[in-house]
Amino acid sequence: MPELPEVETVVRGLRAVLPGRQILSIRLGKTDFIDEPILLAELLPGHRVADVSRCGKFISIELTPREPEPSADARQYLVIHLGMTGRITTGNPSEPVPAHTHVFLALDDGNEFRYTDTRRFGQMRLASQSWIDDLRARWGEDALEINAANFARKIGSRAARIKALLLGQHAVSGIGNIYADESLWRAKIHPARLGNRLSAREAETLRKALQDILKKAIVMRGSSISDFLDADGEPGEYQRRHRAYGREGERCYRCRTLIRRIIVAGRSSYFCPKCQPAPRRRK
């Protein structure tokens, strides 16, 4: 379940090997997760990678414009979302191909870029600069970068549950189920509290918890639960630091109360019923 730290880990791995490389050829397996796969297969070969960056949970691979001059709407980015089970590797093409590998890019250094996605909840598309701009406009600021005033405004103006707001990507982007639960536990906020009923102090505590946890998780190369592996095929280590997520029936690290699991916003939500008191029910 790649969230911001896992995507950032993948991006850092790719940034070390992809810039400057030319894509020589492409081979596709199943394509139902690709937007306009025929066009993508036609346009990608010949392009060179300029840079790799992250936008929320999206990976954007910037391509060097083709000669002579790019049109205003040139498709200059290969945009990838890993969904639930997406994985990217680069390496020797002679290495065994994992099941559910659906995109192969031959690179000019002899390596092969592979995209593997068991459940195909991921996405891949060629995008223009304006598509990227629309994405940034439609979605909230990056969870790592948003400042106190903007976070307070985005959260405080909504009557939705805080867990739903964190997962929704519109208030703030990059957070998924694991880091939502971890940051709410750290900030002692119940997942079903409403955004506009958090105090300014609680909102800021939550923002700090979120950013601190995300930064530490990036240092530890993300959380490997289920099958997340970075671009080198290495698992992350942050799952050892989980304090709430996946700990139903185990004791809270702060108060020894048993961690509970409830469904909020349609997702499993792990929390400490003592540290994170439930909101008062009101009609």
Place this chain on the structure above:
DNA sequence: CTCGATCCCTGGACGC
């Protein structure tokens, strides 16, 4: 505006 339900897809865990 916010909600839950449903769908996309596969594999692993578990009960019988």
Place this chain on the structure above:
DNA sequence: TGCGTCCAGGGATCGA
């Protein structure tokens, strides 16, 4: 062994 059921949970969409 094998089968059925549930769960994982990112995101779009639709109706209440």
